[in-house]
Amino acid sequence: MLIKSRKSWHLTENDVTPEHLYLNRRAIMAAGGAAAVSLTAGACSAEEAQTGAARSGMPADGNLTARETGYLPPDGDLTALDAVTGYNNFYEFGTSKTDPARYADRMTTDPWSIEVTGHAERTGRFGIEDLIDFNALEARIYRLRCVEAWSMVIPWIGVPLGPILESFRPTSDARYVAFETYFDREEMRIGPFPVLDWPYVEGLRMDEAMNPLTLLAVGLYDRVLPNQNGAPIRLVVPWKYGFKSIKSIVRISFVSEQPPTSWNRSAPNEYGFYSNVNPNVDHPRWSQASERVIGAGPFARRDTDMFNGYADEVASMYAGMDLAENY
Numbered sequence: 001m002l003i004k005s006r007k008s009w010h011l012t013e014n015d016v017t018p019e020h021l022y023l024n025r026r027a028i029m030a031a032g033g034a035a036a037v038s039l040t041a042g043a044c045s046a047e048e049a050q051t052g053a054a055r056s057g058m059p060a061d062g063n064l065t066a067r068e069t070g071y072l073p074p075d076g077d078l079t080a081l082d083a084v085t086g087y088n089n090f091y092e093f094g095t096s097k098t099d100p101a102r103y104a105d106r107m108t109t110d111p112w113s114i115e116v117t118g119h120a121e122r123t124g125r126f127g128i129e130d131l132i133d134f135n136a137l138e139a140r141i142y143r144l145r146c147v148e149a150w151s152m153v154i155p156w157i158g159v160p161l162g163p164i165l166e167s168f169r170p171t172s173d174a175r176y177v178a179f180e181t182y183f184d185r186e187e188m189r190i191g192p193f194p195v196l197d198w199p200y201v202e203g204l205r206m207d208e209a210m211n212p213l214t215l216l217a218v219g220l221y222d223r224v225l226p227n228q229n230g231a232p233i234r235l236v237v238p239w240k241y242g243f244k245s246i247k248s249i250v251r252i253s254f255v256s257e258q259p260p261t262s263w264n265r266s267a268p269n270e271y272g273f274y275s276n277v278n279p280n281v282d283h284p285r286w287s288q289a290s291e292r293v294i295g296a297g298p299f300a301r302r303d304t305d306m307f308n309g310y311a312d313e314v315a316s317m318y319a320g321m322d323l324a325e326n327y
Ligand SMILES: Nc1nc2c(c(=O)[nH]1)N[C@H]1C(S)=C(S)[C@@H](COP(=O)(O)O)O[C@H]1N2
Pocket: 084, 087, 088, 089, 090, 091, 092, 144, 145, 146, 147, 181, 200, 228, 229, 230, 241, 242, 243, 244, 245, 246, 247, 248
């Protein structure tokens, strides 16, 4: 697949951050087009990663190797790593954008398991190492568009959610998939006045969950996910507002009715179940027509794209639906 050139690929000798190693890899991919490369400095081989693996199945050194499949480059530069990991929404650790980077380290992420329940033939508790093949990860650049009208372009590493859901053999009663975030009052910063009801929950219609764009991410920028970005495993649903991309998942349930979602519960007139990015449907308190580009200076903005730029891949799922009604 051709990759658009980005000015941030022009590297200097001083560029030694993971971010630049990542960009360097992109430049090499663009030039040579190798199928699978590990260019993270010090990345170990698959065997080494296996033997050095912690209980979670994650490579002990935190470096991930991913194939360049299903890679969808949005227009615009990658958001710098320090913005991706320093400007976050993870309300369990506080409501300020810098709280997650300061406090999410307290969260225990190893070992990690996900409980699978509901309308499926295969249910139970699965270790992350049983769900994710760390030797078959994909790298995908997606734009994350927050409902608060800002966006970032993030190189994610993960696996498509669909085949994982299939492996549980959902029955015909499974019409939606519900997700739940880890919750621990000691490790998280839960104040006396609940901003949201905990644990954080989200949901997708079955076809949305199975859409090839829907990613279960375990890393970004060639590294395992930092806690503030939803370690060790989070959803990325690129055509929906960021809050649908639930972090630190501990439960997946196959359900027959549309499941409750945390933001919809807290303000149903502001946050719907679908929450597809739509520049034509304003939030009751602000416009969704454009967005702030995080990490590109205080005035950098761009027009918001329908379905966040992924209309070709997802618009057909909503054919015939009134998107102002089903926001
Ligand atoms: N558990 C949980 N998941 C969450 C959130 C949260 O507060 N708690 N915030 C959401 C919102 S509003 C956004 S915009 C994205 C932000 O992801 P990022 O910090 O990795 O950029 O995470 C989403 N997932």
